[in-house]
């Protein structure tokens with residue numbers, strides 16, 4: 107036990123990102139303000155996820171609350187908060203949300219240079235059971251000369267400036283990369299700040315866990331079937347453990363911290379799998395690479411996929427470098 111005084115240095119997300127920006131001479135403060143808007147949304151969602159059953163936020167949208175206002179389901183409410191807060195930041199030009207069919211082009215009075223793609227509450231089918239869920243986001247900067255159009259977000263994931271997620275579990279954990287590694291922050295409810303608790307997350311080069319919805323095995327294509335066989339019946343007699351929460355944020359979070367492989371493949375029923383490229387695949391691939399891992403579609407580096415539609419789906423495999431390389435051998 108150390109006897110010295112308690113450590114007096116508390117690093118918040120805002121101060122850490124600011125100092126990162128300053129170090130790379132990128133500090134206009136715009137990104138920091140944008141991230142403040144995202145943080146505020148995450149704090150709001152974290153609070154409400156926790157209170158959800160009490161406040162009866164769960165359930166069908168359209169039931170009235172005591173004020174006679176329509177109550178919204180948590181995912182719709184989260185989406186509204188995210189959009190309002192990003193718009194109010196004055197730093198955004200285009201927003202793409204899983205909940206909105208069309209991209210939102212921000213009005214001139216509030217317009218900034220950034221474009222944010224997000225899934226406000228991913229894994230929302232898990233809310234009622236109290237299982238971890240999360241918000242996923244990615245940030246692009248408008249292209250030179252653009253005042254904000256759909257073209258600014260139909261870009262490869264490798265062009266993202268920032269990617270992150272916030273996981274709502276026993277604590278709220280915000281994991282983020284501005285392209286200089288990955289840092290994890292935990293919400294201190296007492297002071298309402300995200301505190302740097304997991305600096306420089308590095309994914310182990312090999313793990314012992316695989317995370318696939320094997321219930322779909324009947325439809326899986328051969329490379330995936332063969333790969334899964336290879337880790338379940340290995341020649342060394344040490345099979346991998348299976349962990350699948352069914353909430354991408356939670357499954358990816360564990361994969362970043364413990365290593366292993368997460369996959370949502372295309373199969374005979376869904377030709378591009380289930381996960382969305384822009385606001386699920388790209389941000390998670392960005393974080394995985396920044397943490398030293400790999401992310402692939404099976405045939406291509408995930409971050410190199412050129413999107414054609416804001417809501418398109420993509421087969422997705424990510425995790426420890428060696429595990430993903432093993433999988434890729436079955437695709438060759």
Ligand code: AHM
Pocket residue numbers: 204225227228229230231319352353354355357370380
């Ligand atoms: P959602 O955006 O409708 O919540 O769906 C995305 C979620 C991911 O969080 C998760 O990885 C996946 O769906 C699980 O799908 P499945 O239930 O088919 O295994």
Ligand code: MG
Pocket residue numbers: 204225227228229386
């Ligand atoms: Mg989703």
